[in-house]
Amino acid sequence: DGGITQSPKYLFRKEGQNVTLSCEQNLNHDAMYWYRQDPGQGLRLIYYSQIVNDFQKGDIAEGYSVSREKKESFPLTVTSAQKNPTAFYLCASSMVAAGNTIYFGEGSWLTVV
Amino acid sequence: KQEVTQIPAALSVPEGENLVLNCSFTDSAIYNLQWFRQDPGKGLTSLLLIQSSQREQTSGRLNASLDKSSGRSTLYIAASQPGDSATYLCAVKAGETSGSRLTFGEGTQLTVNP
Numbered sequence: 001d002g003g004i005t006q007s008p009k010y011l012f013r014k015e016g017q018n019v020t021l022s023c024e025q026n027l028n029h030d031a032m033y034w035y036r037q038d039p040g041q042g043l044r045l046i047y048y049s050q051i052v053n054d055f056q057k058g059d060i061a062e063g064y065s066v067s068r069e070k071k072e073s074f075p076l077t078v079t080s081a082q083k084n085p086t087a088f089y090l091c092a093s094s095m096v097a098a099g100n101t102i103y104f105g106e107g108s109w110l111t112v113v
Numbered sequence: 114k115q116e117v118t119q120i121p122a123a124l125s126v127p128e129g130e131n132l133v134l135n136c137s138f139t140d141s142a143i144y145n146l147q148w149f150r151q152d153p154g155k156g157l158t159s160l161l162l163i164q165s166s167q168r169e170q171t172s173g174r175l176n177a178s179l180d181k182s183s184g185r186s187t188l189y190i191a192a193s194q195p196g197d198s199a200t201y202l203c204a205v206k207a208g209e210t211s212g213s214r215l216t217f218g219e220g221t222q223l224t225v226n227p
Contacts, residue, residue, distance in 0.1 A: 004156075042117070042202065042217030043157075059214075090156055101147070102215065104156035 003027065004105035006091050012113045013078065013085060021076045021108045023091035032074035033092040033102070036060060043090060049074055050096060078110060086112050115140045117205055119218035126193055127226050134188040134221045136203035141184050143205045144213065148177050148188050151200045151220065160201075161188070193225045 004025045013019045025032065031050050035043040045058030049068040063082025068074055074093075078085045088109055094102040116139045126132050136146070145164045149157040161170045161177040163186070169178040176189040186203055200220040207213045 006156075040122075040219065042219045043204075043215075044217075045214065088154075092157075101159045101162055103159070104149075106156045107154070109154075 004091055004093055004103055006089075006105035006108050008108060009106070010109045010111075012111050014113060016080045018077055018079050019110065021078070021089055021091075021110070023074045023076065023105060024072055025074075025091075025093045025103075025105075026072060027093055027103060028071075029093035029103070030071070030096045031094045032068070033094075034058075034064070034066065034074070034076045035090045035092065037088045037090060037107075046076065046089075085110055115143075115205060115207060115214070115216045117203060117216050117218035119201075119203060119221050121221060122219065123222040123224075125224040125226060128193060128195060130193050130225075132190050132193055132223070134190070134201050134223070136186040136188070136218055138184045138186075138205045138216070140207075141181050142207070143181065144208050145206045146177075146179055146186050147204050147206070147215075148175075148186075149202045149204065151202060153200075157202065190223075193223075195225045195227050198223055198225050 007022045033048040034046040037043050044060050046064050047066040049055035065077045090107045091105040092102050094100050118137045120135045147162045148160045151157045163170050163179045174191040179186045200222045202220040204215045204217045
């Protein structure tokens with residue numbers, strides 16, 4: 001089936017640790033995105049990538065890093081510099097043309113312990 | 114800076130009722146507007162996308178309208194069912210490229226009671 005796969009679904013991070021969230025898509029989409037959602041709030045853009053080996057900061061990029069070595073993959077690393085990382089993280093993808101719908105993965109819950 | 118507001122934040126209705134969810138945005142220079150559904154602990158599913166040149170889109174029991182000049186969109190759900198219970202989010206896209214910001218509202222949590 002075509003879609004976006006995020007893993008793991010649940011992740012616990014200790015203080016000072018870096019953790020990486022995986023996002024893979026088989027929709028042949030050029031653009032991929034990472035959003036953060038806090039309880040009762042809308043989504044905020046962390047990073048996005050329109051082509052391989054290129055990515056741009058979103059509105060809340062501090063404390064996060066990404067890579068785009070393959071078209072299908074856009075992993076997000078939550079670094080120890082992110083002071084409040086507990087949130088629901090959503091990966092998305094779309095075709096480059098803006099009129100196209102954006103598709104989301106099922107999300108990953110990150111909790112700091 | 115674009116701001117998107119959704120009212121009400123939560124809504125509870127009996128099954129079978131027709132209902133309207135509201136979305137307003139501060140900057141009318143948008144490229145398109147999307148309505149999404151989110152089930153608890155899940156990702157978002159796109160319901161309807163309205164281009165800035167369109168006035169409305171329909172899919173089954175759902176109808177979304179767009180009044181760009183007044184900065185408003187509504188999502189009309191006909192004959193609501195318990196399976197419609199979810200959070201509904203609207204998002205506006207600022208420009209033509211895939212890098213253009215999608216600005217999301219905080220959502221309306223809908224409960225349809227049997």
